[in-house]
Amino acid sequence: MSFLEVAHVSKSYSGAIALKDARLDIAPGEVHALMGENGAGKSTIIKILAGVTAADSMAATIDGKPVTISDAQESYRHGLRFIHQELNIVPHLSVAENIMLGLPYPRRFGALVDWSKLNAMARAALDKLQVSHIDTRIKAARLSTGDQMLMKIAATLISAGDNMARLYVMDEPTAALTGAESRKLFQVIEELKQSGASILYVSHRMNEVMEICDRVTVFRDGQTIATRNLSDTDKNEVIHLMTGRDVKDSYPPRRTAVGEEILLEAKALRTVQVRDVGFQVNRGEILGIAGLADAGQSAVLLALLGVDRMQAGQVTIHGSPVAAKNPSAAWRNHVAYIPRERRREGLMLQRRIVDNINLPHLQKLSFAAGLLSRRRERRFADALGKKVRLKSGGMNQACYQLSGGNQQKVVFARALGDAPELLLLDEPTRGVDVGAKFDIYTLIRERSAEGAAVVMTSSDLPELIGMCDRILIMREGAQHSIIETDGLSPADLLAKFYD
Amino acid sequence: MISLFKRYGTLVGFIAIVAFFWFNLPDTFMTARNWLNISQQISMLAVVAFTMTFVMVMGDFDLSVGSMASLSGITAALLFSQGYPVAAGVAAALAMGILGGFFNGFLVSILGILPFVATLGTLTMFSGLAFWLSDGKTIFGRDIPKTFSGFARGGVDIELAGTLALKIPYLSILALLVLAAVWLVLEQTSFGRRLYAIGGNYEAARLAGVKVRRLRMAAFALTGFGAAIGGLMYASRVASANPTQGSGLMLDAIAAVFLGMTMSEEGEPRVLATLVGVLILGVLDNGLTQMSVDSYIREILVGAIILTAVASSSVGKFRR
Numbered sequence: 001m002s003f004l005e006v007a008h009v010s011k012s013y014s015g016a017i018a019l020k021d022a023r024l025d026i027a028p029g030e031v032h033a034l035m036g037e038n039g040a041g042k043s044t045i046i047k048i049l050a051g052v053t054a055a056d057s058m059a060a061t062i063d064g065k066p067v068t069i070s071d072a073q074e075s076y077r078h079g080l081r082f083i084h085q086e087l088n089i090v091p092h093l094s095v096a097e098n099i100m101l102g103l104p105y106p107r108r109f110g111a112l113v114d115w116s117k118l119n120a121m122a123r124a125a126l127d128k129l130q131v132s133h134i135d136t137r138i139k140a141a142r143l144s145t146g147d148q149m150l151m152k153i154a155a156t157l158i159s160a161g162d163n164m165a166r167l168y169v170m171d172e173p174t175a176a177l178t179g180a181e182s183r184k185l186f187q188v189i190e191e192l193k194q195s196g197a198s199i200l201y202v203s204h205r206m207n208e209v210m211e212i213c214d215r216v217t218v219f220r221d222g223q224t225i226a227t228r229n230l231s232d233t234d235k236n237e238v239i240h241l242m243t244g245r246d247v248k249d250s251y252p253p254r255r256t257a258v259g260e261e262i263l264l265e266a267k268a269l270r271t272v273q274v275r276d277v278g279f280q281v282n283r284g285e286i287l288g289i290a291g292l293a294d295a296g297q298s299a300v301l302l303a304l305l306g307v308d309r310m311q312a313g314q315v316t317i318h319g320s321p322v323a324a325k326n327p328s329a330a331w332r333n334h335v336a337y338i339p340r341e342r343r344r345e346g347l348m349l350q351r352r353i354v355d356n357i358n359l360p361h362l363q364k365l366s367f368a369a370g371l372l373s374r375r376r377e378r379r380f381a382d383a384l385g386k387k388v389r390l391k392s393g394g395m396n397q398a399c400y401q402l403s404g405g406n407q408q409k410v411v412f413a414r415a416l417g418d419a420p421e422l423l424l425l426d427e428p429t430r431g432v433d434v435g436a437k438f439d440i441y442t443l444i445r446e447r448s449a450e451g452a453a454v455v456m457t458s459s460d461l462p463e464l465i466g467m468c469d470r471i472l473i474m475r476e477g478a479q480h481s482i483i484e485t486d487g488l489s490p491a492d493l494l495a496k497f498y499d
Numbered sequence: 500m501i502s503l504f505k506r507y508g509t510l511v512g513f514i515a516i517v518a519f520f521w522f523n524l525p526d527t528f529m530t531a532r533n534w535l536n537i538s539q540q541i542s543m544l545a546v547v548a549f550t551m552t553f554v555m556v557m558g559d560f561d562l563s564v565g566s567m568a569s570l571s572g573i574t575a576a577l578l579f580s581q582g583y584p585v586a587a588g589v590a591a592a593l594a595m596g597i598l599g600g601f602f603n604g605f606l607v608s609i610l611g612i613l614p615f616v617a618t619l620g621t622l623t624m625f626s627g628l629a630f631w632l633s634d635g636k637t638i639f640g641r642d643i644p645k646t647f648s649g650f651a652r653g654g655v656d657i658e659l660a661g662t663l664a665l666k667i668p669y670l671s672i673l674a675l676l677v678l679a680a681v682w683l684v685l686e687q688t689s690f691g692r693r694l695y696a697i698g699g700n701y702e703a704a705r706l707a708g709v710k711v712r713r714l715r716m717a718a719f720a721l722t723g724f725g726a727a728i729g730g731l732m733y734a735s736r737v738a739s740a741n742p743t744q745g746s747g748l749m750l751d752a753i754a755a756v757f758l759g760m761t762m763s764e765e766g767e768p769r770v771l772a773t774l775v776g777v778l779i780l781g782v783l784d785n786g787l788t789q790m791s792v793d794s795y796i797r798e799i800l801v802g803a804i805i806l807t808a809v810a811s812s813s814v815g816k817f818r819r
Contacts, residue, residue: 307706331708339706346706348699350765359696360708362689370688398765414707 003028003198004080004167006060011044011053013401016393018044019055020222024200026167031189031199033209033230036219036242037405037433042202045219046169050082051075079166081156083173089148091141096122098140099155125154129188146181149173153188168192169200174208175431186212204433206235218242243435250434251466252442256449258469259283262319263453264422266304269313273299277313277479279472281422281453286444288468288485289457292497295474297457298340301424304455305330305337317422331360336420338411340427340457342404346411349400353392354381356399356410361417384413389439405436412443423447425456429463441467461490473497508811509761509772512804513779520786527789531665541781542674543568543729543736547748548755548777549674549681550725553718554614555756555768556685557698559607561722562618564752566626567599568730568745573629573638575731576740580642588647593727599625600723604716622749629742639739648738670732677728681770684721694718695767751780754805761812779804 005025011018019041026032036042047053051072060067062078069075089098097105099122106117122136131150140148156165170189174182189199189212201213209216210230217227218241225241259282269277274296281287289297302308304315306326314321322333330337339345347356358365358377365376381395388409392402399407408428415423428444429437444467448454458464464471465485473480473496483496520528527533547564554561574595575588599621606617654666685691696704697711705711729748734740758779759772780801787797 305706326710327706328708328710337706339703344700345702347703348696350767351695351699355692355696355699359693359704362692366689370690371683372687372689372692 001064002026002061004060004062004078006045006049006058009045009048009058010056011041011048012056013393016397016401017222019048021224022219022222023224024217025227026198026200027215028166028198029193029196030214031193031201031212033213033216034200034202034219035204035209035216035238037435040219040242040403040433041222042219043171043403044222046082046171046200046202049075049080049169077163079164081165081168083149083152083156083168083170089140089152091139093140094137095134095140095143095151096136098151099125099136099158101155103158121158122154125158126150128157129154129191131184131188144178144181146177146184149177149181149185150188153192165197167198167200169202171202172204172431173201174203174205182208204431206238209238210235220244239434242433250438250441251463252438252445254445254448254469256284258285259451263317264304264455265316265319267314269300269303269315270311271299271303271308272311273308274303274474274477274479277303277472279479279482281455283451283453284448285470286448286454286456286468288464288471289455289474290461290464290471290493290497291474291480295497296477297474298426299477300472300474301337301426301455301457304422304424305335331418334418334421335424336360336415336418336422337424338415338426338428340430342407342411342430347399347407350398352396353385353390353399353402353410354378354395357381357384357395357413357417360414364418380417381413384417387416388413388443403433405432408432408440409436412440416443416447419450419452420447421452423452423454423456425454427458428456429458429460461493465490465493507762509758509779509808510775512808513775513782516779516782516786520782520789524786524789528786533785535665535667535671537778537781537785538671538674539668540785541777542668542670543732544748544751544755544780545674545774545777546677546725546732547729548752548773549677549770550722550728551752551756552681552685552759552768552770552773553694553721553725555753555760556691556694557715557718558701559614559715559719560618560753560756561600561603561614561719561726562749562753563599563603563622563625564722564726564729565746565749566622566629567596567723567726568733568748569740569742570599570625570629570632570745571596571727571730572734572740572744573633573742575647576638576643576734577632579644579647580638585644585647589731592731593724596723596725596727596730597720598723600720600726601716603723604719607719608712608715626742626746633740633742635742637739637741643734643738643740648735651732651735651738670736673728673732677725678770678774685770690714690717698767754801755780758805758808761808766812 002025007023009019009022022041022045024045034042044053048055048058049069051069051074060069067078069078090101096119100118106114106121108114119136126134129150134143134147134151140151143151173185177185192199201209203209213230215227215229216238218225218238220242261283262280263283264281267278277300279287289300291297299308303310306329316322317333327337343349354377358381361380362372365380366372378395385395390409390413391406399410402410429440432440444454456468465488468485470482470484471493472482481496547568551561551564571592575592578588578591603618603621606612607614650669654668655672657665657667685694693704693709693714696709697714701711730745733744755776756768756773758776760766760768762772762775763769783801784797787800
């Protein structure tokens with residue numbers, strides 16, 4: 001019998017359907033993958049299970065008995081625990097205190113905290129997970145992201161009591177982890193599984209799912225498409241279930257030749273974060289920037305945008321020197337930018353789609369004296385929304401209601417608004433699903449074919465090779481080399497990152 | 500249901516307050532004369548609150564508006580007493596407002612001081628400056644020209660059937676004009692849209708090419724300008740200026756904007772909603788005074804009503 005079964009789950013946000021009669025069942029002691037493109041409804045069902053969002057309708061049973069999940073406390077009492085991408089940790093407190101957070105601390109003389117006992121309890125929780133390398137006395141801020149996650153999992157063990165943890169919901173847990181940290185997490189997942197708990201594992205990473213999960217449920221457009229034993233299926237079938245089509249050639253090929261004219265040239269560029277950067281980009285060319293994490297890839301874009309002040313060197317566009325003083329001047333010069341963190345740096349989440357798209361273009365949408373023309377605004381945003389194939393409940397919808405892929409499309413619509421000559425893209429497909437990724441690649445290709453120069457960073461190496469003509473390698477803030485992508489393999493590229 | 504309550508709770512509350520006074524003061528409350536009276540009483544607060552909306556849209560606020568209002572009144576009155584014409588005194592007071600506002604904007608936007616700390620500092624500075632300039636005394640009597648104090652007493656006469664029926668005070672008309680101007684700028688221009696964008700996500704607005712620093716300065720300057728207008732209106736109304744007369748405006752103005760914010764779905768300040776906030780405060784003051792309620796009790800009630808409005812608008816905020 002299933003541990004948890006939810007069926008007929010429906011939810012819509014002001015008209016936009018997020019879930020339509022979805023279903024999910026989880027057996028005791030299994031690792032169950034939940035997969036689907038962005039916007040398929042994964043986040044919504046997680047929020048419903050967590051009691052954060054109320055479903056419009058739902059039939060839920062636990063151990064075969066009907067239950068409700070009307071708020072976070074009730075979800076907790078059912079034994080559901082949530083490990084999110086963005087962890088709720090208190091960085092200034094010690095690991096032990098973070099593990100014991102929300103529970104009565106052990107006392108001495110009735111009033112003073114018994115620190116050694118507190119540390120011992122936290123230690124015991126970590127030991128249960130076979131995690132011995134974390135010191136419970138240091139501040140949580142000093143832990144790596146992976147260790148912080150293990151700390152959070154340990155915290156769920158302590159709070160057991162009457163409300164034993166029975167299901168761990170992990171939303172993209174490995175997104176910010178290194179390979180070694182992921183391995184450690186998988187061991188911990190195995191421990192949890194042995195103890196009889198279930199895991200609902202949400203991830204875009206197919207290889208991980210294949211490796212550690214027992215069954216997979218695939219969502220598409222808010223509906224449950226299928227549940228399969230992973231031993232009876234393979235990658236291709238899962239992708240097919242997710243997208244409704246076979247994804248063979250993920251990168252749209254270049255159809256036009258690279259232009260002759262040099263559009264962007266940087267010479268001996270230096271900022272606080274980077275040095276010795278020099279390159280040229282022709283019209284119609286796509287230049288990638290790659291390297292190990294934080295080797296200065298993003299910082300090159302920030303210098304070109306005028307966020308980081310140039311300490312030395314020169315940047316020319318069309319052969320004339322531009323002192324990119326600030327982002328405002330850059331946008332005026334037809335430079336468009338897509339930031340790395342779309343929620344923090346890209347969008348005004350509470351505001352409407354139309355406001356988000358039009359922001360840098362308000363000047364040309366207004367009459368004299370800065371009076372806005374509603375009609376022009378609407379038309380402008382509509383045309384761009386169509387161009388990027390935005391799926392939304394209308395241009396007046398607030399951005400926080402959109403899926404990650406569609407949010408990224410809003411940011412793209414904004415960037416493409418004024419026919420940019422230079423596109424600066426920082427991880428343009430980060431956290432975006434397969435289908436939306438392809439749309440974004442197509443948009444980049446189109447703009448490039450129209451004569452724009454593109455500079456993009458990415459940590460997805462096949463993506464860089466598939467999209468770029470040349471790749472600039474950064475090492476520790478300095479330019480190392482520029483290589484052609486013709487015939488380059490991801491392994492070759494990766495090798496260039498190291499000495 | 501809950502969302503309806505959230506959205507319209509404040510408006511319903513306002514109507515309930517009006518109904519309450521109508522019922523309890525059947526002869527005097529719901530008359531054109533009384534409403535014109537209210538409109539005049541709230542006109543100064545209204546102007547300050549409307550222009551306060553500029554900075555609150557960006558998530559900032561300005562604590563110095565009250566002392567700026569006092570300073571503006573003192574500035575004008577001092578020039579009057581030196582024999583300068585009315586226009587010169589008014590212009591100097593308004594310039595003082597813009598200058599003070601820019602200074603606030605400079606502290607917040609260029610130096611990066613938190614608005615709370617920055618405007619707390621300038622509140623004290625402006626207030627001290629007003630005391631120093633006036634020597635701590637009230638400027639009144641012959642020093643204040645009749646044309647200046649006459650403005651607050653004057654109005655547009657409305658005749659019905661050949662007899663003088665009503666007089667719409669100039670102060671109320673001025674407040675309405677300011678309302679229209681602020682609405683136009685905030686809701687219909689790219690400038691206003693950019694201020695809302697800054698409030699929505701400062702970093703995203705900056706990276707999308709919005710000149711965030713300059714706009715923030717400009718918004719503070721407008722708020723200072725509005726405070727100076729409010730101060731002049733006050734000085735005209737009481738035909739005198741003293742260095743503390745504007746001090747009550749600041750808390751009421753911020754309260755009015757907060758009351759208004761409870762009416763928007765996303766909790767954003769809107770100037771028309773600010774008007775409702777101002778009206779709630781004004782009607783309460785007027786009605787309770789007429790019912791001879793102790794002014795201390797009035798303050799307790801006003802505070803409780805603000806808290807009720809804000810609390811009811813956060814009902815169910817965590818479930819959507």
